[in-house]
Amino acid sequence: xxxxMKVLEKILKESDGKKLHFALLDPEDQSxxxxxxxxxxxxxAGSSAIMVGGSTISSVEQVDATVKAIKESCDLxxxxxxxxxxxxxxxxxxxxxxxLMNSRNLDFVMREHVKGAPYVKHVGLEPISMGYxxxxxxxxxxxxxxVDLLKKQDYESAxxxxxxxxxLGMSMFYLEAGSGAPEPVSNEMIGAVKKHATIPVVxxxxxxxAKTAAEKVSAGADIIVTGTMLEQDDPEKxxxxxxxxxRS
Numbered sequence: 001x002x003x004x005m006k007v008l009e010k011i012l013k014e015s016d017g018k019k020l021h022f023a024l025l026d027p028e029d030q031s032x033x034x035x036x037x038x039x040x041x042x043x044x045a046g047s048s049a050i051m052v053g054g055s056t057i058s059s060v061e062q063v064d065a066t067v068k069a070i071k072e073s074c075d076l077x078x079x080x081x082x083x084x085x086x087x088x089x090x091x092x093x094x095x096x097x098x099x100l101m102n103s104r105n106l107d108f109v110m111r112e113h114v115k116g117a118p119y120v121k122h123v124g125l126e127p128i129s130m131g132y133x134x135x136x137x138x139x140x141x142x143x144x145x146x147v148d149l150l151k152k153q154d155y156e157s158a159x160x161x162x163x164x165x166x167x168l169g170m171s172m173f174y175l176e177a178g179s180g181a182p183e184p185v186s187n188e189m190i191g192a193v194k195k196h197a198t199i200p201v202v203x204x205x206x207x208x209x210a211k212t213a214a215e216k217v218s219a220g221a222d223i224i225v226t227g228t229m230l231e232q233d234d235p236e237k238x239x240x241x242x243x244x245x246x247r248s
Contacts (some may be wrong), residue, residue, distance in 0.1 A: 007049070007077045007094040008128045008171055011223075014048055015200060019217040019246045023047045023239070024081065024204065024227035025070070026054030026179075027062040035066045036073035038230050043074040045239035046247075050074070051225065052092065053081025055144040055179070060087050067091045079128070083108075083144070085116030090123035098130035098174065101161050105146040130172045130202075131165025133158065135185050139178025139205070155192040162197040172223075173197055177205030180228045184212060187219035194220025209238070210245035217246050 014020060023042035025035045039050045050070050052063060063080070067089045070078050080095035082088055088095065097120070100108035120127055134147045135158075142149050150157055162173045175185045175193065184206035194201050203216050204225030213224050224246055229238055 007079060007126050010077065011048065011128075012200070015222055019221070020048040020223045021046065021213075021239075021243045021246055022049045022051050022079075022202075022223055022225045023230060024051040024053065024179075024225050025066065025230065026057070026227065027052065027066040028054050028056055028058070029231055032065040032069035036069035038235060039070040039076065040073045041236040042230070042239055043076050045236055046243040047076060047239065048223075049077045049079050051079050051081045051096075051227075052089075053083065053087075055083060055140045057083065057087055060089060063087050063089045064091055080125070082116075083112075085112045085119065088116055088119055088123075088125065090125065092125060094126035094128055095120065096130045096132075096172075096174075097127035098132040099165075099170075100132050100134070100145050100147065101165065102133050102148050102150055103145050104148055108145050128172065129170040130174055131161060131168070131170045132174045132176065133161045134176050134178065135189065135205075137178055137181055137183075139181050141176060141178050152186060152189070155189050158189050158193050159196050162193045162199075162201070166197050166199045170199065172200045172202055174202040174204065174225075176203075179205060181206035184216065187215055190216060190219040190221050207242075210241040213242045214245040214248070 077093040135150045138149045165173045200222040202223040203221040
């Protein structure tokens with residue numbers, strides 16, 4: 001199933017006047033068939049895109065199989081959320097070409113991008129540039145990404161990162177608390193970033209229910225990402241509640 005307009009264009013058009021939800025699926029956490037089933041549930045619940053990625057993926061074959069199964073099951077754009085150039089799938093519609101801005105390892109800041117860019121060009125993946133910052137507690141992505149975690153109350157640095165992403169020409173800015181985080185990025189940090197940055201603000205990690213999701217969009221988040229809760233019982237009901245809260 002194809003995507004007729006550019007993915008970023010579609011996202012920006014859809015986000016004009018309303019908040020969006022993206023579902024994140026990690027190929028390590030379920031079979032391709034199950035990923036396809038969950039993606040269809042996400043589409044039916046009102047999600048706007050399916051992200052595919054994770055911090056511990058071991059092979060591009062996992063990514064390929066998951067992306068193919070998702071695209072066979074739903075019409076939403078499939079966006080790669082990669083950790084390395086070797087894990088790029090040509091079957092996706094786009095990828096977040098993201099810099100992990102507070103990593104100590106230059107591979108995650110820029111070097112993997114240099115490796116992957118020619119392949120992205122060759123296969124025709126749409127790159128969506130993104131500044132990506134991991135906030136305490138950071139969880140697995142903080143450890144694997146060798147991150148100097150942004151302190152929960154360091155709003156000034158959060159604003160600095162967001163403006164830097166914007167001034168470098170990036171299309172989005174992502175604040176990440178980490179998959180399975182006990183608590184999400186604070187409303188105060190989101191609000192500080194949104195007050196100054198004009199590019200869409202994406203928030204993920206630790207958002208498990210409608211009340212929390214509503215708080216994050218009220219604080220200024222433009223896009224809410226949920227992943228871990230999709231693996232729990234009755235994900236469709238949870239998704240419908242979260243997306244309804246985001247858009248109300």
